[in-house]
Amino acid sequence: MRLAHAADIHLGHRQYDNPQRETDVKLAFEHFLGTVGEHDVTAILLPGDLFDSRDVSPKTLNEAESVLADVDVPVVVSPGNHDQSMGTRRELTxxxxLNDNGLITLLSGNPSDDPAFVRTDLADPRQGGGGFVDIEDGGETVRCFGVPYRGAYIERDIEPIADGIRAVNEREGAPDTTVLLAHFGVxxxxxxxxxxxxxxWLTPIEDCVDYLALGHIHKRYETGTVGRNPGSLEALDIQEGRWDESHGYYVFDTEDGTANHHLSHRRPYHTMSFDVSGYRTFEDLRGEFAAALEDERPSVERSCERKIHRDGGGNRREPVVNVRFVGTLLLDHGSFDVEALRELAAECLDALHVQPTNNTERKAIAELLGDIERDEAFDADGTVNTDVLQERVFTTIAGESRYSAETEAVARTLDELEGLVTDDGQxxxxxxxxxxxxRRELFPEGAAESGDESASDDVETNDGTEAANEERTSQQTLDARGSE
Structure with missing residues (x-):
C-alpha cells in the first residue's frame, strides 16, 4: 500500500495581499492531489494546517470543497495550530x-482522555469520535492515528499518545502498519x-509506529527512523522561498517501509543582494542597480524554466523576487527610494512581486553624527556630508585613544594624514x-620618556615599537576613510 503525505497547505493564505499568491496555494494543493493516480496511492495523509486560519472565507471553503470532491481516496487529516485553537478545540471547526460532509476523515484523539483514541468509520466518519481509522486494501490494514496540535503540552503528551496507540492495537489486534499524524516540529x-x-522525546512513539507523519515546519526534514516532515507545498514567505529543495510531499510504501520525497509544483522564488556602499547619489546607485539586475536576469530565468515552477500548460510563471539591500548607506534615508528600486526590479525581471529587504547599515553613522544639525550633516541632495562625518570619526578615534588630552589636535593630525594618503599618495x-x-610636538614629555628627545627624522625607537604603533595608526586612518 502507498500513502501520500503532505502538510501545511494553508488554503486561503494571501502573501503580500496579492490574490495570485492565494491562488498559488490552491494550485499547489490541486497538483499534489492530482498525483494520487500517478503514484497509485491508497490514502492521503495531511497532518495539520489545511487552512491558513480558523476564519475561513466562503471563497476558500468553496475551493476546498471543490478540490476535495474530486479525490477518490480517503483524505486523512489531523488539526494544526492554524486549523483550530486549543482553547476551543471541541467546538465545530x-x-x-468537511469531515461531516464526507470530504475528509478527521482524526483528533485526545491524549488526556481514556481511551485516548476512539475508532472512526471511513464509511461514516461522523460515527465514532475520530481518534483512529483503519484503511484496508488487498488484505492489508494500515491503522492511522491522529492528534491535534498541542503546543507546549506535547512533551507531556508523548507517553500517553504511545500508551493509547498500544492500547488500541492490543484491543483491536495489531495492524500490518501503524501510522501517526501529528503537528509539531523536532x-x-x-x-x-x-x-x-x-x-x-520521540522514542516511545518510535517504538509503536512505523511511520510518523509530521507537519508544522514548512521545511523538509527527516528525524529518526520513522519521522518525516515534507515541507509546505508552496513557499509562504521569503525565508521559505530560499529552501529550494525543501517543499513537497512523501510517498510512503508500506511494503518495504521506504518514504520517497517529491518536489511540489510552486511559484519560483529568487533572492539577490545589492551592496549600496560607496554611492553618494541616488542616481549613481540606481544606475548600478539596473546593471546588477541585468546580470541577475539569466539566473532568474533558469529558475523559472524548471518544470516544478511552470504552470499546468508548461508556461513561465512570474517569479517572486526578494532584493536584499546590504552595506553602508551614505544617502539620507529620504533619498534612498526603495519603492523606485522595487519597481525597476519588477520590470527588469518580469516578476509577480518584488519584496525589498533593507539590511543596510546606518546606525554607526547616526551615532557618529550625534547631535549635529541635519542641514549640516547632509548635503542638499540628501547625501552625507563626508567632511563632517570624517571630522566626527577622527574626533571619536582621538578621544578614545591614549592621546585624548589633545583630542582636537590629534583629530586634525588624522585629517592631515588622510590627505597625505589619499591626495598625496604617501x-x-x-x-x-x-x-x-x-607626536614629539604635541607630547614632548612622552617622547622623552620613550627615549626620543632628538629632532632627528629617525622615529624608530624602543626596538621599533613606536614606529609600528604609528603605522597601525595610519592604517586606522585608512580604515576610517573606508568606513565612509
Missing amino acids: WLQY DDAVPDLGATVKRA GASEVAAYLGER
Whole structure:
C-alpha cells in the first residue's frame, strides 16, 4: 500500500495581499492531489494546517470543497495550530464540517482522555469520535492515528499518545502498519525554526509506529527512523522561498517501509543582494542597480524554466523576487527610494512581486553624527556630508585613544594624514615619519620618556615599537576613510 503525505497547505493564505499568491496555494494543493493516480496511492495523509486560519472565507471553503470532491481516496487529516485553537478545540471547526460532509476523515484523539483514541468509520466518519481509522486494501490494514496540535503540552503528551496507540492495537489486534499524524516540529532536526520537540522525546512513539507523519515546519526534514516532515507545498514567505529543495510531499510504501520525497509544483522564488556602499547619489546607485539586475536576469530565468515552477500548460510563471539591500548607506534615508528600486526590479525581471529587504547599515553613522544639525550633516541632495562625518570619526578615534588630552589636535593630525594618503599618495613609512614629528610636538614629555628627545627624522625607537604603533595608526586612518 502507498500513502501520500503532505502538510501545511494553508488554503486561503494571501502573501503580500496579492490574490495570485492565494491562488498559488490552491494550485499547489490541486497538483499534489492530482498525483494520487500517478503514484497509485491508497490514502492521503495531511497532518495539520489545511487552512491558513480558523476564519475561513466562503471563497476558500468553496475551493476546498471543490478540490476535495474530486479525490477518490480517503483524505486523512489531523488539526494544526492554524486549523483550530486549543482553547476551543471541541467546538465545530471547518475541518469538522468537511469531515461531516464526507470530504475528509478527521482524526483528533485526545491524549488526556481514556481511551485516548476512539475508532472512526471511513464509511461514516461522523460515527465514532475520530481518534483512529483503519484503511484496508488487498488484505492489508494500515491503522492511522491522529492528534491535534498541542503546543507546549506535547512533551507531556508523548507517553500517553504511545500508551493509547498500544492500547488500541492490543484491543483491536495489531495492524500490518501503524501510522501517526501529528503537528509539531523536532528541534534537533530544524533548529531556530520554532520546533518544540526534542529528538530523544520521540522514542516511545518510535517504538509503536512505523511511520510518523509530521507537519508544522514548512521545511523538509527527516528525524529518526520513522519521522518525516515534507515541507509546505508552496513557499509562504521569503525565508521559505530560499529552501529550494525543501517543499513537497512523501510517498510512503508500506511494503518495504521506504518514504520517497517529491518536489511540489510552486511559484519560483529568487533572492539577490545589492551592496549600496560607496554611492553618494541616488542616481549613481540606481544606475548600478539596473546593471546588477541585468546580470541577475539569466539566473532568474533558469529558475523559472524548471518544470516544478511552470504552470499546468508548461508556461513561465512570474517569479517572486526578494532584493536584499546590504552595506553602508551614505544617502539620507529620504533619498534612498526603495519603492523606485522595487519597481525597476519588477520590470527588469518580469516578476509577480518584488519584496525589498533593507539590511543596510546606518546606525554607526547616526551615532557618529550625534547631535549635529541635519542641514549640516547632509548635503542638499540628501547625501552625507563626508567632511563632517570624517571630522566626527577622527574626533571619536582621538578621544578614545591614549592621546585624548589633545583630542582636537590629534583629530586634525588624522585629517592631515588622510590627505597625505589619499591626495598625496604617501606610503606607510612617510606617514609614520609625519606621525613621529607630530607626536614629539604635541607630547614632548612622552617622547622623552620613550627615549626620543632628538629632532632627528629617525622615529624608530624602543626596538621599533613606536614606529609600528604609528603605522597601525595610519592604517586606522585608512580604515576610517573606508568606513565612509
